[in-house]
Amino acid sequence: MANKITTSSLGYPRIGRNREWKKLLEAFWGGKINEAVFRTEMAGLQLQHLKTQQEAGITLIPVNDFTFYDHVLDTAAMFGIIPPRYGYDGGEVSLDLYFAMARGNTEATACEMTKWFNTNYHYIVPEIGEQNPSLTANKPLAAYRFAKEQAGIEGKPVIIGLYTFLKLSKGFPAADIQSVAERFMPVYVQLLQELQQEGVSWVQIDEPAVVTGLTTEDTTLLESIYSRIAVEVPGLKLLLQTYFEAAEPLEALLKLPVQGIGLDFVHDGGANLESVRQLGWPEEKWLFAGIIDGRNIWRSDADAKLELVSDLSTHVPASRLVLQPSCSLLHVPVSVQSEDRLKSSVKNALAFADEKLAELSLIAAAAGDEQGSYAAALAESREALARFRALPERGRRDVAEQVRALEQLPDSRSLPYAERLKVQREKWQLPLLPTTTIGSFPQTAEVRQARLKWRKGVWNQERYDGFVREQIEGAIAFQEELGLDVLVHGEFERTDMVEFFGEKLAGYLFTKGGWVQSYGSRCVKPPVIYADVAFIEPMTVKESVYAQSLTKLPVKGMLTGPVTILNWSFVRDDLSREEVAKQIALALRQEVQALEQAGIEMIQVDEPAIREGLPLKAEDHEHYLNWAVRSFRIATNPVKATTQIHTHMCYSDFNDMIGSISAMDADVISIETSRSHGELIASFEAQEYDKGIGLGVYDIHSPRVPEVKEMAVSIERALRVLDAEQFWINPDCGLKTRGWEETEAALRNMVQAAEIIRKEA
Ligand code: GLN
Ligand code: ZN
8 A cells, every 4th residue: 555655835826827816906906896805705716725735635735824915914913013103003903904014005104025035025024113912813723714614624824933023024123032032922822822722733833034044042042932832832733844945053943842844955955954864853853844846847856856755764754754845835836737838848847836736746655655556657757857858959069068168258358447447438428427227218008008019910020110119219319308428228128127038038938827926916927947048149239229329329238137137037957047147148248249249338237136146044145146246247248448337236235245246347337325325325335346336316116206406415425435436327227117207307307416416526
């Protein structure tokens, strides 16, 4: 008799096969459905997700992973952690209040949103002030009852551990974390006691924050939290769940009084397995082993997974081993089923959430199978993978050769910055504090419709190109009239800064339904790098050259950088990210050369996502930054010394990476300066950054038109420390989400602010 190993899942995508979740939210926000309908429909979706997992044969099905917006926000709301500006005075948190925290309302601004570890999911940052936490509702309990009543499922409630919750929150000094934890302990205990009373068996307590590294204080805090819970709630089985990286030191976690530990065996660089081998596994504990990649979209190599399971089985008895995805499936799309446009060799190599659950079930069954009953299913999986791996576009000899040659390529420009600066000043003859923009101009309904008509074949290429040219003409005239010094073509031909390049490079594919939640109802459909990335033909030259032909002022060429293209795509997993970045860098290098040859000698290569790829563990930062910087340099360095390379990064915390930014060796970098009230520029000052800096003097994320004075203050602040000659003046990001009217007003004020400061300087 086959002995299937227990399976578990950490969380299921919320958005639904056809993004029903998003549509419901937006219908509710838009007043198109009332709260009762909204709740009923959401419950239906939730039930469907439970049943899907049940049918996939998953033993431990998560409950409370479903949410109306974000699971961190749920946790804050559940504990009554509502910032005072919302005027909350106790009791259950209404839907209006819940969504006000997520999105703001007329009286109060929204809570801050930030990235969930190294993923593209964004959570709402809890603001813990003086409030005394209380249990406003027991959401996990309600979810547990729902699954039981509606589907007969004995669910496994998922909650965010107190440690991680506090690490992700703001509003208190980090040094006070222990005393803040004390304040929360009673409500956490109450929540768990209610689950215990209900007869819940396992509770999954997510503690991903432990993988970022543990100090002695951290370990003490974890011990105090979990020993208290163990004493107060002895009847629950606690699973302390980690993911996204190795849990180090594992000894510290193994000492905690919990029944199960969840480890990621996919994104741990092999360290978790190594720790298990070295330390052995304590007899009384369960190991929840994350063996299927929950972050990527590829079919698993079943043989390799079975080998891993067999290795783990030598340390943990099968009765205490649970197999699961490496993390919540929140980070992958729902189902491959609708991908009917892909060739079968590619489609069969994909695995989204539903396919991953099927893989998990198969591996769990096959691992305990002595009769070989699963041989056929395994062979099929092996076959699909083999066909995919053998695709010629995945093993291009020309690309491999170019990448090898890359190792010999000089990694610097023909002249060092100080000397380039001289020849560039001579060539460009720009005024002090040159004004420019970041690239895109408003993508109006007209622009989007034109693109749609062209995609649907209603407009032919010629008609569409003509339309784009008209838009460029308008944009050039607009910028000249405003008095900007360096112009852009406006990016009207692009929907998205990564997708646009993906469509023109070899090695990319586009799914029909590969959506994942980014934040709230916003979903993204990352393009997929499935094969070798390579240059096919010039991608941006036509538009840039046309724009330049219309004006005597310089027009910047506009590209997305290699690291951003990589970080905003789903990437093949048979090559390292570093290798793939090299391929992209080489392709972009050819585009840069093509632009230069066509007379475009100021080229901006955007890298807003460079920070996003930063590994979770500090000790891995240097390696990442080294190859990320090198990719950028390879993409941009074949140009003449007089050619000016710009880069742009949106708001992020750069303090710890100014050295790397400088090493990218761009002649000019544009950054945000208004939203951080000069903090960002202060770090450039502190580290004596010597290259050009474009001051992002106003926030394009808001429709508000900034005053001249406001921007002048922001410029003056920067000029106090660094040399005025170093600066450019620009908005803090592209203007594609803005309307023309506000864009014009804001840029007019910006140009005026620059003029005022020039006179003073
Ligand atoms: N050049 C791009 C634009 O202007 C940059 C976008 C970004 O930084 N996210 O839209
Ligand atoms: Zn930006």
